[in-house]
Amino acid sequence: MRGLTLHRVQGHGGETERVETYRGTTVKMELSEKVRLEIGVSDHFVLPTVNAILSAARTGAVGDGKIFVLPVEKVYRIRTAEEDQAAVTPVG
Amino acid sequence: MQQKQILLDSAQVVCYPPPDMNPADIAWMLVATALVLLMTPALGFFYGGLVRSKNALNTMMMSVSALGFVGVGWALAGYSIAFAPGNALTGDMSRALLHGVGLEAQGTIPHVLFFSYQGTFAIITAALISGAIVERMRFGPYLAFLFLWGIAVYAPVAHWVWGGGWLSRLGALDFAGGTVVHVNAAAAALVAAVVLAPRKDFARQAILPHNVPFTLLGAGLLWFGWFGFNAGSALGANASAALAFTNTMLAPVATLVAWTLLDLLRSAKATAVGAATAIVVGLVAITPAAGFVSPVSALLLGAAAAFPSYYALLWRARTRLDDSLDVVAAHGVGGTVGALLTGVLAQKSWNGVADGALFGNPRQLAIQAVAVLAVALYSAGSTWGILKLVALFARVRATAREEGLGLDVTQHGEEAYGSGEGAILVLREGGGSELPLSGPVLAPGGGAS
Numbered sequence: 001m002r003g004l005t006l007h008r009v010q011g012h013g014g015e016t017e018r019v020e021t022y023r024g025t026t027v028k029m030e031l032s033e034k035v036r037l038e039i040g041v042s043d044h045f046v047l048p049t050v051n052a053i054l055s056a057a058r059t060g061a062v063g064d065g066k067i068f069v070l071p072v073e074k075v076y077r078i079r080t081a082e083e084d085q086a087a088v089t090p091v092g
Numbered sequence: 093m094q095q096k097q098i099l100l101d102s103a104q105v106v107c108y109p110p111p112d113m114n115p116a117d118i119a120w121m122l123v124a125t126a127l128v129l130l131m132t133p134a135l136g137f138f139y140g141g142l143v144r145s146k147n148a149l150n151t152m153m154m155s156v157s158a159l160g161f162v163g164v165g166w167a168l169a170g171y172s173i174a175f176a177p178g179n180a181l182t183g184d185m186s187r188a189l190l191h192g193v194g195l196e197a198q199g200t201i202p203h204v205l206f207f208s209y210q211g212t213f214a215i216i217t218a219a220l221i222s223g224a225i226v227e228r229m230r231f232g233p234y235l236a237f238l239f240l241w242g243i244a245v246y247a248p249v250a251h252w253v254w255g256g257g258w259l260s261r262l263g264a265l266d267f268a269g270g271t272v273v274h275v276n277a278a279a280a281a282l283v284a285a286v287v288l289a290p291r292k293d294f295a296r297q298a299i300l301p302h303n304v305p306f307t308l309l310g311a312g313l314l315w316f317g318w319f320g321f322n323a324g325s326a327l328g329a330n331a332s333a334a335l336a337f338t339n340t341m342l343a344p345v346a347t348l349v350a351w352t353l354l355d356l357l358r359s360a361k362a363t364a365v366g367a368a369t370a371i372v373v374g375l376v377a378i379t380p381a382a383g384f385v386s387p388v389s390a391l392l393l394g395a396a397a398a399f400p401s402y403y404a405l406l407w408r409a410r411t412r413l414d415d416s417l418d419v420v421a422a423h424g425v426g427g428t429v430g431a432l433l434t435g436v437l438a439q440k441s442w443n444g445v446a447d448g449a450l451f452g453n454p455r456q457l458a459i460q461a462v463a464v465l466a467v468a469l470y471s472a473g474s475t476w477g478i479l480k481l482v483a484l485f486a487r488v489r490a491t492a493r494e495e496g497l498g499l500d501v502t503q504h505g506e507e508a509y510g511s512g513e514g515a516i517l518v519l520r521e522g523g524g525s526e527l528p529l530s531g532p533v534l535a536p537g538g539g540a541s
Contacts, residue, residue: 031513
């Protein structure tokens with residue numbers, strides 16, 4: 001698996017909120033910095049990809065995040081106009 | 093009316109300024125003191141830009157807090173240990189809490205001004221250490237360390253060299269603190285980095301500077317302040333100050349050129365972090381020599397200082413030593429090179445004090461080496477002792493989780509670059525409601541007056 005897209009997002013899971021104080025103003029920060037990965041792979045790469053994330057992103061604390069596995073209807077590689085499986089197969 | 097009153101008082105009480113003081117000296121030293129004080133927040137920017145964004149405030153606070161905690165220690169006892177009469181190793185406590193530090197002349201300036209000027213040195217010296225231990229030390233223990241270090245390490249060393257202690261009697265030359273400030277801080281930094289142990293991500297992940305422009309800004313402000321540091325060390329508006337000032341310009345310009353050429357030769361890229369580092373290395377190296385060597389020697393010294401520090405940096409990055417912002421390579425190596433070259437390049441025709449090895453006095457080089465070694469050993473040993481002492485009372489190292497979240501949020505409850513999204517105002521008094529209110533989101537800092 002070689003290709004991925006990364007977004008820096010803000011989110012809220014079950015983790016406890018941080019309390020911050022700026023002079024007299026105390027605030028509860030309900031959103032935390034999160035990273036969202038989008039990874040398109042062919043079927044037999046799904047499990048290895050999931051396992052890689054499970055082992056690397058796990059701290060054991062609430063708020064580690066979730067992995068959603070979704071079906072994809074159609075994939076095109078723009079450069080070559082390849083479709084589906086060929087479009088997500090890394091170039092040798 | 094007010095002026096009249098002052099004139100009257102002056103005539104009757106102290107005849108201001110007293111004949112043994114020099115108004116030009118006083119004016120310059122007032123400015124120089126402010127310049128050196130500015131170096132500490134400048135150091136905060138220099139260091140702050142080099143760490144990750146989640147630790148930016150913590151790193152800058154490590155410098156800013158030194159203004160407070162070292163400054164108070166200086167008034168309580170540090171100044172007395174450094175500059176009160178005493179024995180060869182330490183001053184006595186006769187000047188504690190500014191006792192006897194008044195408007196009388198100390199040299200050609202008021203004693204209180206001399207006290208303030210020297211205090212700004214204590215502050216930045218302690219702050220320099222923080223570069224070796226960023227991104228992993230709990231803040232309370234750090235403050236305790238700062239306070240104790242300023243009194244127990246900086247002050248005695250300043251006494252040895254500037255307060256009439258054994259190194260000054262030996263004839264060690266240290267114009268503005270190559271040994272007292274830079275070797276001293278770097279030896280402490282080395283020990284602190286070892287005692288604190290590497291950051292959890294060290295040598296596992298790329299740890300990159302989050303704001304290189306901050307680092308350049310810090311380097312620029314440090315250079316500006318350093319004119320007060322070096323030229324102010326003449327303690328007057330005189331020719332020695334002019335020489336130190338010129339050398340403070342010439343050494344870093346040469347270091348910058350040498351460093352840039354090394355960068356270009358090694359990787360074909362002149363780096364900005366490298367330029368900022370080069371400026372600091374050049375300033376460090378000229379510090380002990382500033383008022384003792386000729387301008388051409390300063391140029392030479394600055395260029396020569398680039399090489400050992402450049403290669404020390406490259407070497408350090410391949411070791412297990414997490415001296416995170418390379419205090420040892422910049423201040424330890426640079427300070428040592430400067431102190432030794434002072435013993436080589438000093439010229440009596442310029443300084444009226446002593447010649448160096450190149451001008452027929454090889455003994456000076458040996459004296460310089462003794463000073464560097466003695467200060468490094470004392471600083472290393474007592475820094476280790478202070479850290480172990482603080483560790484008896486509190487956990488010194490941040491947990492892996494605190495390091496992961498960043499020390500800004502975990503130590504200070506603030507973020508350097510928070511967007512304010514998702515911030516809910518907590519109402520503590522009055523309405524009695526602990527429920528989060530919906531409504532306008534508060535931008536950090538924006539809501540407070």
